[in-house]
Amino acid sequence: MLDFSSWLDLPLIWGGLIAAAVFLYVLLDGFDLGCGILFPFARSDRERNRIMNSIAPFWDGNETWLVLGGGGLFAAFPVAYAVLMPAFYLPVILMLLGLIFRGVAFEFRFKTEGRDRKLWDISFHTGSLLAAFMQGVILGNIVQGVEVSGRSFAGGPLDWANGFAMFTGVALVFGYALLGATWLIWKLEGDAQAWARRMANYVFMFVVLGMVVVSASMPFIDAHIAGLWFSVPNIFLLAPIPMVTMAAFYLLWHDLQRPAERRPFLLTIFIFLMGYVGLLISLYPWIVPFRFTVWQAAAASSSQSLLLVGMLIFLPIILAYTAYSYYVFRGKTDDQSHY
Template identity: 45%
Template sequence: MDIQGIDLSIIWSVLIAFGIMMYVILDGFDLGLGILFPFISDSEERDVMMNTVAPVWDGNETWIVFGAAAMFGAFPLAYSLIFEALYLPLIFVLAGLILRGVAFEFRFKAEPEQRHIWDKAFIGGSVLATFFQGVALGTYVSGIPVVDRQFAGGAFDWFSPFPLFCGVGLVLTYALLGSTWLLIKTEGMLEARMRHFSRPLAYLLAWVIVITCGWTAFIHKDIAHRWFHGSHWLLTGGITVLAVIALYALQKSLRQRHSHQPFISTLGLVFLGYAGLVLSVWPNIVPPSIDLWEAASPTTSQLFALMGTLLILPVILMYTLWGYHVFRGKVKPGDAYH
């Protein structure tokens, strides 16, 4: 949709991609803490882990709401097709987020002898939400069958090896985000454990990325063609080189006991993976057959929603930045926000 040379569909695709990326970064390390919980048995250290995100965890989820609402307003066809195809995985994601949120609040109020119940709920909710986010992503990349602008697949299309493998991959990704986040926010034995966990997690994630890319190229010839067709091979090569550099920087910073650099390097890996996803499907918003402009709402609808978004988005950004600024620094045993 063009208005005096401005393509509103492109603008909306960038806004949606930004919102989803913010969610992956912010709620990623948040969910990663729950994934790491089984490896930390000390109750006081678990308290510290949860207190590193207690002031901000609910705000982190604002971004997925923003992304979904933006898609509903700007690309209603894509919204209906994607959510119908991913109905069950997204229900499991929602169930995991609800379970995790309830466990987060109730754990701090439970009697010590009952706290293990909410610990298990926190772990289960975090793993469930993360795994099925990865399953949804793998199903999306695999393609959503569409006939006459209607979803033509089945309710269990997601239940296949590639999406399930992507689910495992995202669990590892969020675990690495969580462990490197704790390097910034904790000290002592907990920080040492997270540094110990981060190195093998980084290598495992690197193998997962290699396998996922090879598997994608093997089963989706159109994506492989897009990676290496024309000038796209330069982008593909650039992303690959930068990913290797980010992995090297991550391992080097872990050996040198940096606090912030491992998390920054992990964010770089996540961002490059996200860039690779965009390169794989662009300009389709419902791969492999529905592009941005076919799925777009009328120009007046996009423009009206954009005016509201340009007012709300800076507020969300400022709130997020201010929250992390206020609660910066290390979290020590005994610190609490409940």
């Protein structure tokens, strides 16, 4: 039986792969969910066409990373999957319904006119908003941890509906809106680009507030997190993360006041990356905070070895296809229907 466990730390490798897949999903699907969140605020149907055209070649491929993250959790960490899924059944279902509504809206909006198109405009916005909010709610509950008894979820069906999770849900909606706005600054031009820049300026302070509140709350959630960030020498080693993040916020704000096109989106990606790195540092080595580590929740090493072979084959293909699609559809977007 294939088994790499004698010379590879398979649980840690799989934890890293799933963490990378989740971040790629947040980044790539985040900007098109953000476009959907901003969609009804566009000033005309032509601008809404340009918004949809800017993400039409990518949106379904971006969701590959959600499947990879969820499937990897089920296959490589069955204990974590068995605990977390029952805890988040309703938010996950609502998130998937939102993604379904958004996907259906893509297919039908391009083929309808007049009053019927308004229905799909609403579906596109509502689905994007619901999916983004529920992802933030799930994040907030993972950060707090869930109630566990033995190897099973022991909480109630509405434990996820708490104040902190609601706040993280709203914060992620604004975060995705900033991603979407800076993406549109890159992809649009003229008056439409000026509108996207105004939207980015509007949501900017809400994103700053959300990141500050969530970051400041983390040390109070668990003593381990407080000790990690504020003990010596960790406080000096980890201080560059918030400092670099604040510098990125400053540069982004500066860029939003001048005719920069590409860098605002890249800076927003960097801000998301720094927030995600800080989150991973705070939660390491837990995969079910604060009950199971990646080693305690891991599948049998032979199973992880076999899965790793498949991942090493298909992951480069997925990455190459994704990079190629973004290369092919580079450049500005117009309002003509090409979908």
